[in-house]
Amino acid sequence: MPFNGALENPASYRYMRVTMNEAEYSAASATVAPMPILIAPQAILRQTARPVKPEDMPLIREGLAGMFSAMYAAPGIGLAAPQVGIGLRYALVDLGEEDERQPIVMINPEILTESEMMGPHEEGCLSLPNQYAEVIRPEAVRVRYTMLSGETCERDVDGLLGTCIQHEIDHLDGILFVDHLSSLKRSMIMRRLAKEMKAKR
């Protein structure tokens, strides 16, 4: 893991320790303008994002409150960097309520293992507003990511959190939830979205 290895360099570790944590960025978002969320078919939503390096962190941190603000305003439970035009491998997740936030920042997240059991969950996406469909994914996954503290987190997730994390990691590989559907369903949703967006303009 190049990201974690680089944290052994004290110079890069220092600024990460003295800055805000997940909860503080989430709280700060209340006073920050939401970043605009890109809508499909924007090209960057289809690109593979590159791994985050320690030197990317100052820029990432600068935008975090605005990203949380955009996710909460939508409202949504997950937002990946490519959705705000940043081609880096990180994403936000928060399944908490407005008065009890549970903010997660996943940097360079990876799925380590997937359950054999698959299950359907209804999904939507802030980049495909108003479009929903049942997506079949592994019911549970083991995921590893770096937190803002620079520490690695490895955890087993299932249910809504498992679905949401898989959906966000997909974004980092240029994959949208509609890609898990039949091509017929996918083109139906994309056409409907285009129509709705056109009507809005």
Ligand SMILES: [Zn+2]
């Ligand atoms: Zn999405």
